[in-house]
Amino acid sequence: MLNQSDILQTLNMIDHQHLDIRTITMGISLRDCAHPEAGRCAEKIYDKICRRAEKLVETGCAIEREYGIPIVNKRISVTPAALVAESCGGEDLLPIARALDRAARECGVNFIGGYSALVHKGFTEGDRRLIASIPAALAETDLVCSSVNVATTKAGVNMDAVALMGRIIKQTAEATAERDGLGCAKLVVFANAVEDNPFMAGAFHGVGEPECVINVGVSGPGVVHAALKEVRGAPFDVVAETVKRTAFRVTRMGQMVALAASQRLGVPFGVVDLSLAPTPAVGDSVARILEEMGIEVCGTHGTTAALALLNDAVKKGGLMASSHVGGLSGAFIPVSEDEGMIAAAERGTLALDKLEAMTSVCSVGLDMIAVPGDTPAETISAIIADEAAIGVVNQKTTAVRLIPAPGKGVGERVEFGGLLGSAPVIPVHPESSAAFIARGGRIPAPMQSLKN
């Protein structure tokens, strides 16, 4: 039989260290749902999602019970809606967003991602219409998540899209002003977006993906933190090794669940995303892991190095535990969703500039950060441009999910509840970037793109 202490260790991780599978996400292609009439297209989308994902939640819950490991979220990602809705006549694409929302509700998932457009090199008419509809779509629906890819290493940065997204984020905040700008928590602006990301709000089912696929996102900041407590004061070699071993164990759980879900649903297994995804719960924080390494408060000097080590060790540990690794795979630093980050931001130690530096060494980017409601659209665009530049030059995914909290200033709080958490409003630089953003055009692809 298995060693009793191994068994008890696993149970301890589940019971006391928040070990869980963060999400099982079913990717569904909607490429066959295009139709000249938006209403008909919406019906086809609704029918297809409900047919494909009918048993997703039921299966997820059964696996959870049999294997005794919590699966926190069951979700759906779909083909970027701009591609599907491209051939719809008329300006109004809201029926598509409503169909996604209804389908998600019918299937019992808690988010559906893919109200998206890929515009890193330029816009099609469909892209423009879809992006213009994002504020209304996110205000009117509850479960729909949206993302827009504005840059890639191969194409450079579409600065027209960057400028536009600054305005769209502001409009989305205003459209959901009575809920602290909640719409912005469901809107991600990407550079180098990945096609198989299972995590929200940025998940979509890429064009190179199969008809239907199961991707799994693991988590486990609490488990890593607990493991590091055992090696307090040890050199970084030991720290890295400890994180690797822990990430391996956590990822093996993800692989097991992914294969079980894939087999039971009769849907191919895509990837396991090796991410350390925090939640607002105490004991489930990435910031606290960095502090365990010897940083007094997350955001002070040394934070970037600590995060770089963590991110790298998580990948190295997870890589061998899964047959296919993909998605974003790295440590997430969503401020409002991480208890330690919230505390550090409230103290003023964790500032936007430090967060930007951190995004150059970890998964994704400036995530779930509340900024003053009167932040100009151009400033938000400039923040997006900075993040896109980091992603493009470093050949990694970066993203911006900012909430310009309507009517709120520095020191006040936004409250979203649940997994989205709450966050203090932190300051942005008051100096203008308007003339920079007004230029438009494209920042050319960097030397790194010329690999052939």
Added chain:
Amino acid sequence: MRAIMTVTGPDRVGIIASVSTLLASLNINILDLSQTIMGGLFTMTLLVDTAGANRGFEEIREALNEHGERECLSIRIQREDTFAAMHRI
């Protein structure tokens, strides 16, 4: 299906007897068993085979839960795969 059961609770006379009687009534075979006292807490792990059981997994789980509540024990059952995945390469 092979599953791992864990039983924990305050130590007293008759825990193994009551749990194994219940398993026998469900026609679940015990393949291996390990028991210790950790800090005054009775801790037992069992490897069981549910292939011949007279109930489905979900009903077994519920029966064990109910028994645990009656006897002031925490009893859980999970597929063996969960632990093998984490601790075996």
